Amino acid sequence: MTPAKLAEVVLAAARAVFSERDLDHAALPEAATVERPRNPEHGDYASTLALQLAKRVGLPPxxxxxxxxxQLGRTPGIKSVEIAGPGFxxxxxxxxxxxxxxxxxxxxxxxxxxxxxxAGDRMNLEFVSANPTGPVHIGGVRWxxxxxxxxxxxxxxxxxVGTEYYFNDAGSQIDRFARSLLAAARGEPAPENGYVGAYIEEIAAExxxxxxxxxxxxxxxxxxxxxxxxxxxMFDQIRSSLSRFGVRFDTYFNEKDLHDRGELDLALARLRQEGHVFETEGATWLRTTDFGDDKDRVLRKSDGEWTYFAADCAYYLDKRERGFDRIVIxxxxxxxxxxxxxxxxAACFGDDPDRNLEILIGQLVNLVRDGQPVRMSKRAGTVVTLEDLVEAIGVDAARYALARYSSDSPxxxxxxxxxxxxxxxxxxxVQYVAARTAxxxxxxxxxxxxxxxxxxxxPELLDHEKENELLKALGEYPAVVASAAELREPHRxxxxxxxxxxxxxxxxxxxxxxxxxxxEEVTDLHRARLWLNDATRTVIANGLDLLGVSAPERM
Incomplete structure (x- = not known):
């Protein structure tokens, strides 16, 4: 019996009790929950449903x-039910x-x-989106x-889910990149605030x-x-590097397209229609302070040039008009x-910022050896790159290492x-278990x-304590996946x-x-344990696949 099935059984028992006692069925939840108790001696699963419902129907818990x-004790498959404390x-x-x-x-x-x-959620998930002015550095690799x-x-x-890479191919950083390439091609020093590294010379030569x-x-x-x-x-190199890392996007979106298609004008018109645009000192502003921002934001400067924020507005609107209900960045x-x-x-567009927009912030990553930071990449000049990380520990280890921690922790x-x-x-x-089961x-x-x-x-032959522990662990997997999704925490x-x-x-x-x-003769116990062994491999392989990590058959 899976935990989900047991939860259905518990709710069905509650419905039966409510019918017997003529209690109001409107007090029942849509679903019950069961959890593994911290102390295994307390049973296989625990439910707090009685505590949740007692006050609603005026009964002692x-x-x-x-x-x-x-009621549950009469259910096939349930060995016993004990009441603990006030009604657990x-x-x-x-x-x-x-x-x-x-x-x-x-x-x-x-x-x-x-x-x-x-089910029913249409989500646009944007991540990495590194500027095409250099290789993906280790912070971008985490994302x-x-x-x-x-x-x-x-x-x-x-x-x-639609995954998206926002390709910043417009703006001052691209101008500095172009000047840096030109200088490298002419054998001149890099311009002030320009880009340096062997990759600049390689691209310039190409x-x-x-x-x-x-x-x-x-x-x-x-x-x-x-x-x-x-x-x-540069972007071809970025896309190729990410592909070798097992990351491919559904959409690669060019910032320049927003400008070329006039989408900034469309976004401005929409914001103006919503009543949040004003003009002062020759510039066009968005009154974001009406929705908690610390200051209003310029959309268009007095010289007519668009700001980065204006492009952000246009890009957000573009995603929403493509049918995505939730934008995750x-x-x-x-x-x-x-x-x-x-x-x-988002609020200025008339959206619910808590429903339609999520912004996840990731903390820094350091690559260390013997407690000391690994040297900077010779090719990139100043940073540790995706290639550096993969060369140091491999793709599987890199993906697992970056995904196993909460992203808000350095x-x-x-x-x-x-x-x-x-x-x-x-x-x-973890991979050793995958290989051992195989x-x-x-x-x-x-x-x-x-x-x-x-x-x-x-299945009744799987009555050893360690078999029961493993079965309960395997049974948790669907709930772990659901929780990781709801909380946006794949490290779980x-x-x-x-x-x-x-x-x-x-x-x-x-x-x-x-x-x-x-x-020794093959018995039904051997067969039952083989089912359990193979079930373990299924869960390990499924879980590793969610992390983009292989489940090897041999190590």
Whole structure:
């Protein structure tokens, strides 16, 4: 019996009690919840439903709990129900009901853990969006790992998600990039506030190879060539690097398109229609202070030039008009000040900023070896890049390391730890379980042990304490996925795999032999344990897939 099924049973018991006692069914919730108690001695699952309902219907909690316990005690698959404290229900399942979960998981396969908690939500998830003026640095790599994992988790919870990379190909930083390329091509020093590093020389050389006439053009014409060609080359490199990291976006959106299509004018007209635009000192402003911003924001300067904020407004409106109900933007630690103005901007469009816009802030990442920061990238000149991180610890370890921490916490990635083939390396610890379960399945096949037909599975044989612990851990997975999606915290998946499934499987493996010894006859217990072994691999593989990490069959 899965926790979700047990929750349905508890609610059905409450409905029966309410009917017997002629209580108001309107007081019943749409769904009940059951949780694993912290102390296993208190039972397999616990419910607080009696405490929640007692006050609504005017009954003492323990009286209602007693009625619920009596009703649940008559339910097949429930071994016992005990009442604790003021009205907690501690529920124990019989071995057959608990063991059925192994078959449920194996038969569901990749679908196990997927749900509909966020069904109906249309979400646009924007992350990374690094300027095309250099390689993706380690802060952007964190968002690549977390953002991609979050998109997978949200989809697993039933949301419709479009992932997006906002490609800033307009503005002063692009001008500095073009001037830096031109200087490199001419063998001149980088301009003030320009970009440096071997990658600038590489791109400049490639532009010259493609367009050899560029060196004979005047400065303005040459800069334009380097701007167009250089940005295209840089972004190709960024997209290629992210693809090798396992991150591919549904949409790559160019900022320049907003300008070329006149979308800033359309956004301004919409904001003006909503009544939040005003003119002063020759400039056009948005009165964001009406919605909690610390100051009003300029949309168009007195010289007619649009501001970055105006482009932000146009881009937000574009996303909303593409049918997305919720806009989620993932930003770096230096963007805290961005939240207030963006929330106010959404309100100026007539949206609910708490419903239609989410801004997630990620903290800094450091790559360290022996407690010291890893040297800066020679190619990028000033930062540790995606390639540096992958070269140091590999794609799987990098994705797992970046996704296993709450994104609002700074992290140090220790090269020595994340390349170690020991259990203190978190990704190795989890992937080792994936490989071990696969090895057990291969070895079982070699000795003629198969799971057999589903109808022949005898779940009641899985009555060992360590089998029960593993079953309960596997049963938590759908709720963990739903919680990770609702809270936008994919790190919950990683911690669950490490702290619940991997630990429980190692204890099961050490105490419950799956394969027959020597000439020992294959029994139904061996088959039942093979179901449980394979269910564990399913959950590990599904969870790792949500993080964009492989579940190896051999290590």
């Amino acid at each position: 323990r009286e209602l709990a007693t009625a619920l316990a009596d 229900l501690n529920i124990r399942l019989d071995a057959a009901a608990a063991g059925q979960l192994a078959r449920v998981v194996v038969q569901a396969g990749r679908e196990y853990g997927r749900g509909d908690r966020l 690549a790992a977390v953002g991609d994992a979050l998109s997978r988790v949200l989809r697993a919870a039933g949301a419709e 532009v010259v190879a493609r367009r050899p006439e560029v060196l004979g053009l005047d400065d303005a014409a040459a800069r334009e060539v380097f701007r167009v060609e250089g940005v295209a080359l 993932m930003l770096g630690a230096d963007h805290h000040g961005y939240i207030g103005r963006m929330k106010a901007m 992290i140090d990635i220790d090269v020595e730890l994340w390349t170690r083939a020991t259990r203190d390396n978190p990704v190795y610890y 090895s057990v399945s291969r070895n079982a096949a070699e000795v003629g042990l198969t799971r057999g037909e589903p109808d022949a599975f005898r 998946i990683a911690r669950y795999l490490e702290e619940s499934v991997a630990q429980a499987y190692h204890r099961f493996y050490d105490n419950c032999r799956v394969l027959p010894l020597g000439d």
